[in-house]
Amino acid sequence: MAVALEGELSLTRDPTARITLLRRLGSHFAHRMGDDAKAEACWKEVLAAVPDDRQICDELIALHRRRGDFEGYDRTVQRQGWRSLDEPPRSSSGAWRR
Numbered sequence: 001m002a003v004a005l006e007g008e009l010s011l012t013r014d015p016t017a018r019i020t021l022l023r024r025l026g027s028h029f030a031h032r033m034g035d036d037a038k039a040e041a042c043w044k045e046v047l048a049a050v051p052d053d054r055q056i057c058d059e060l061i062a063l064h065r066r067r068g069d070f071e072g073y074d075r076t077v078q079r080q081g082w083r084s085l086d087e088p089p090r091s092s093s094g095a096w097r098r
Contacts, residue, residue, distance in 0.1 A: 002028055015049060022046045026059065036063050054080065 005025045012018050026042030029035040040063055043056045050056075057080045064073035 002033060019046055019049055023056070026056075030059065030063060036067055039063060051079075 002025065005021055005028065009018065009021045009025065012021060022042045022045050026039045026046070029042065030039035040060065043060050043063075046053060046056050047060075057076055060076045061073060061080075064070070064076060
C-alpha cells in the first residue's frame with residue numbers, strides 16, 4: 001500500500017490532495033509499518049502546509065514519546081502551545097465582559 005500511495009503522491013500536484021495523501025501515508029508508515037522516520041517526514045510536510053493541524057501535531061507528539069525523542073516532543077508541544085495562544089477565544093457570547 002505504501003508503494004501505491006507514494007506513487008500517487010508523486011503524480012499529484014493539487015495541494016489539498018497531496019495533504020490528504022501525506023496524512024494517509026504518514027499514518028500507514030507509523031501504524032502499519034512501524035517506520036517512524038518516514039511517518040515523521042510525511043507529517044512534517046503536512047505541517048509545512050497546514051501549521052495548525054492538531055491531529056498531525058498529536059501524531060508527532062505520540063511518535064516522539066514512543067521513540068524517547070524528548071527534544072522533538074518538546075518542540076512539537078511548544079509549537080502547538082504557541083498556536084493555541086494565537087487563537088481567538090472560542091466563545092463569542094461576551095459573557096466575560098459582564
